[in-house]
Amino acid sequence: MTVADISHIPIIDFSLFKTDPEQCGKLILDAAQNVGFFYLRNFGFTRDEVEEMFSLSKNFFDTPKEEKSNYAIDKANIGYSSVRQEAVDPKNYGKGDYKESFHITKFKNNKPAQPLPPVFDTEKDKVNKFVTGCHTIVTQIMECLAIALEIPESEGGRTWFSSRHAYDDPSNDVLRFLHYPALDHPNEVDDIRIGRHSDYGSLTLLFQNGVGGLQIQANRDAPDEESIKWLDAPVVDDCLTVNLGDCLEWWTCNVLRSTKHRVIFTPATQMKPRYSMAYFCQGGQAKLEPVPSRFIPQSQSKLLRTNEDGSPLTAAQHLEIRLNATYSSY
Numbered sequence: 001m002t003v004a005d006i007s008h009i010p011i012i013d014f015s016l017f018k019t020d021p022e023q024c025g026k027l028i029l030d031a032a033q034n035v036g037f038f039y040l041r042n043f044g045f046t047r048d049e050v051e052e053m054f055s056l057s058k059n060f061f062d063t064p065k066e067e068k069s070n071y072a073i074d075k076a077n078i079g080y081s082s083v084r085q086e087a088v089d090p091k092n093y094g095k096g097d098y099k100e101s102f103h104i105t106k107f108k109n110n111k112p113a114q115p116l117p118p119v120f121d122t123e124k125d126k127v128n129k130f131v132t133g134c135h136t137i138v139t140q141i142m143e144c145l146a147i148a149l150e151i152p153e154s155e156g157g158r159t160w161f162s163s164r165h166a167y168d169d170p171s172n173d174v175l176r177f178l179h180y181p182a183l184d185h186p187n188e189v190d191d192i193r194i195g196r197h198s199d200y201g202s203l204t205l206l207f208q209n210g211v212g213g214l215q216i217q218a219n220r221d222a223p224d225e226e227s228i229k230w231l232d233a234p235v236v237d238d239c240l241t242v243n244l245g246d247c248l249e250w251w252t253c254n255v256l257r258s259t260k261h262r263v264i265f266t267p268a269t270q271m272k273p274r275y276s277m278a279y280f281c282q283g284g285q286a287k288l289e290p291v292p293s294r295f296i297p298q299s300q301s302k303l304l305r306t307n308e309d310g311s312p313l314t315a316a317q318h319l320e321i322r323l324n325a326t327y328s329s330y
């Protein structure tokens with residue numbers, strides 16, 4: 001069966017979650033099924049709260065590389081990753097993505113769970129509040145999906161997904177600060193800010209900040225690289241960009257979509273730095289087995305990723321496989 005190309009990314013007013021969660025669930029499920037991306041307005045943070053985080057991010061990336069390298073990224077995907085260190089699309093962009101990033105994991109008992117550079121450490125309460133706020137948003141989105149998928153109460157009902165992503169459970173959730181440096185000359189070679197990829201976890205909250213370049217793959221079934229069609233996912237004022245990751249696709253036997261995306265250099269943006277922030281929500285030890293919903297074809301559970309013995313992979317195992325493929329060095 002061919003799937004229609006994606007023609008637009010819906011904008012959803014998330015204040016609906018409080019007034020009419022069923023209707024909100026329907027809109028989110030529709031976007032999750034047909035696009036894999038959507039924008040949320042009124043998602044819970046003020047503009048100032050988001051801008052404060054962007055200003056910390058800028059201060060951090062402005063510090064000398066040697067200092068940033070003291071916090072080098074580790075196997076748990078926490079810390080600083082330098083320009084070109086990661087290649088999310090190694091086949092096409094083997095020299096790596098033109099970006100640097102810093103990953104902060106969930107705090108434990110309101111204390112940082114990793115050594116933080118001074119820029120973030122002095123504002124750790126604000127960072128903690130932002131991370132927990134992001135977790136609240138992903139929890140609400142997952143509740144919407146569970147309501148719309150009509151997961152029976154006996155199976156966990158509206159908490160089916162969120163109980164597998166509880167804040168205090170060990171998982172590799174990270175808040176990723178991203179900086180794509182400006183080029184000091186027009187880009188003449190085939191280069192990329194972040195190559196084509198799907199996200200590895202369950203949900204991603206993406207905060208964009210003025211400078212565009214994000215694109216999503218409009219035709220999921222493109223037979224080869226040349227036939228890929230791209231749709232811009234522009235910065236929409238005061239909106240959060242949300243996308244689904246691979247784990248939600250597998251949990252739902254491909255009913256929901258983890259749409260591939262990338263950030264390119266454009267003539268209008270290449271001479272400007274781009275800052276974004278992504279909160280990646282991951283399922284940790286949760287098994288990637290089919291969601292108990294009448295909308296999910298349980299018979300297709302063979303589509304799910306399994307271990308060699310046929311047992312379902314956990315979200316954490318999937319993450320590890322994908323990270324090992326994208327980092328040349330830790």
Ligand SMILES: O=C(O)CCC(=O)C(=O)O
Nearest residue numbers: 178194199214263276278
């Ligand atoms: O910076 C962006 O807009 C996209 C980042 C992204 O796709 C990622 O970090 O997975």
Ligand SMILES: [Fe+2]
Nearest residue numbers: 197198199261
């Ligand atoms: Fe991504």
